[in-house]
Amino acid sequence: MQENVRHPSHHRGPNSLRFSLPALAVSEDPTRSRSSTVVVTNNNFVYSCFCVCVTDQEKVQQAADSNSPKKPFVPCKVCGDNASGYHYGVTSCEGCKGFFRRSIQKQIDYRCLRDGKCMVIRLNRNRCQYCRFKKCLAVGMSRDSVRYGRVPKRSKSLEDHSVSSTDSASSSQDQLALENKQLAIYDVILSISQAHHSHCAITEDKIKNIVRQPATLMSKIHIPPGQVQFSNEELEVQRLLMWQQLASLVTPAINSVVEFSKRVPNFSDLSQDDQLILIKLGFFEIWLTRMARMIDREENMVVFEDGSCISREELAVVYSPDFVTSMFEVCNGFNMLNLNDTEIGLFTAIVLATADRQGLSDTSAVERIQDSLVEALTLQVSRNHSTEENLFAAVLMKLPELRTLGSQHNDLLRWYRLQWHRGNLPPLFAEIYDIPKNQAADSASQS
Incomplete structure (x- = not known):
């Protein structure tokens, strides 16, 4: 027997699925001779x-x-x-x-x-x-x-309650409202879990399939015979080339973060400008949260989603030794929380929905999105870590730490932004960080 069943056609998208509590009753028809x-x-x-x-x-x-x-x-x-x-x-x-x-x-x-x-x-x-x-x-x-x-059994129907009919009706309405709220929270958890697993290359299952391979950000630069060390100009060129190589490793994560963001409940209801602001200003913090599992403190390296192993020393050249040290410390502290994929997904969604990003036009709407995500993470953490009373507070404490790193990263980008005419960045990377595109370099590389 085949069922010809249509799904409701009024869903707005993958992040707007709604559902209600009771199924309507279906009475049995004993006169039917066929199954239906x-x-x-x-x-x-x-x-x-x-x-x-x-x-x-x-x-x-x-x-x-x-x-x-x-x-x-x-x-x-x-x-x-x-x-x-x-x-x-x-x-x-x-x-x-x-x-x-x-x-x-x-x-x-x-x-x-x-x-x-x-x-x-x-x-x-x-x-x-x-x-x-x-x-x-x-x-x-x-x-x-x-x-x-x-x-x-006595709670199955209102007739079995000893309270008055008025109190029963009120209690039933309160219970229904509570259940509706809980279901809305469960809907957020499930939506974020699915979005994270579908649009993040760093999950428990996917990490198992990553094959590590030695890699470097360094590029070969011709040094005149007899020259012992780089000149300042050559050092700047080397640093720019290393940054471009790092940008190529980071770029695949940009699209996945964008696709994840689209599926955060109610995010698509924001204006296009506000969506772009939240994604651009939150990208580095979201990316670093996801990459925390790939920070290898023993080997002093970062493993990217394609398996490339980049040393801590090379990252320190691109950024600064102090900044990279802070990166490793924050990621190590985050790993010690032992969050699962769904919890990491909820946390990154909270990072995305930060209402005090500069330039937002509707901060109240962003706050409402973050509030629902915080409720969902609270429920998820309490369910999975019931014996760890202070875990949720420890998770939230990572937000200001990431925010500080994000601000420092933006400061480090200022020098690179001034050098935009000397490099050739991946277009998506240049867009996420508002770096002008070098048309001349792009044309030269295509020719």
């Missing part, structure tokens, strides 16, 4: 439920056994299969119950290859764990129920 799928939409989320297939043989059996009580078909709110009971706050089947429990207990980070929009029904519920877990949260499965035990 009923698709019910509730706001922006699609739920699929399966009707009971009643054959002629089953009708005869039911007529013969008229004294046996009829057990109504109750669909699982996650996948539409036959529900076995009330699990973790939701009517669900045994399969989805076990899947949700394992996801919470093992703290698994899932990924989706289809932009987080997979249909979750009984026939394909195992294909995309990311979307299945998101569906579990969307219909109201409670993480705390897994942690603290079953939800008491």
Whole structure:
């Protein structure tokens, strides 16, 4: 049987996925002789439920056994299969119950290859764990129920409460509002996790496939016979050439940061100018956060995403010894926090949504984006590091450290900006740091 199901057409993009809590009820039609799928939409989320297939043989059996009580078909709110009971706050089947429990207990980070929009029904519920877990949260499965035990049966319906009807209605509304807020936070976490895994070359899985290879930023310069050392002019030329080589190694990360930024919830709602300001002024801090895992303090080198190993001494020539020392120290401190990929993704999104970047026109909108990201990171850290009480505060303390490095890096770029006519930088690198393009050098290299 094939299902012809359409996703809702009113999504604005990969970072604007919304979903609501309850699935609409689907009543069983015992007169049908064929299996069928009923698709019910509730706001922006699609739920699929399966009707009971009643054959002629089953009708005869039911007529013969008229004294046996009829057990109504109750669909699982996650996948539409036959529900076995009330699990973790939701009517669900045994399969989805076990899947949700394992996801919470093992703290698994899932990924989706289809932009987080997979249909979750009984026939394909195992294909995309990311979307299945998101569906579990969307219909109201409670993480705390897994942690603290079953939800008491008396809490399943308002009739079982001993409080007055007014208090029950108020309590229900408060609970629904809380669940909606929690679901919005879960949506942010899942969106950022997917964006980070898809648009970052430095994740736990991808690092395993990076093959290290010795590399250098140095370029060969002809030295006249008998000359022992570089002249000041030759030293400047060498430094510029090393910076250009470093720019080539950094450039692939620029596009990935841009694509990641587009998928941060509500970022695309900002004006184009504000988006560019946030990306340009935050790029170095985001890049350094991602590269922290690639800082090798024992070997005194940085490993780039293509495997090139650049020594600390060469970086000190391009920048300065003090600046590179600060880079290594901040990255080492960040690594000691032992954050996973999702948490690093949330942190870099917070760095991106910094409301006091110079030139922003709508700082309030940026603050709202950052507030939602901070809430998401708070939840994620408390969930994964429940025994480390001060970890979240330690994570936030890295923000001013990165900001200081970003400011120092901008100061170091001033000399290079003055030398723009003497070099030939990758266009994307020149754009991210607002460095004029050397048309003459570009034409010479193409010829």
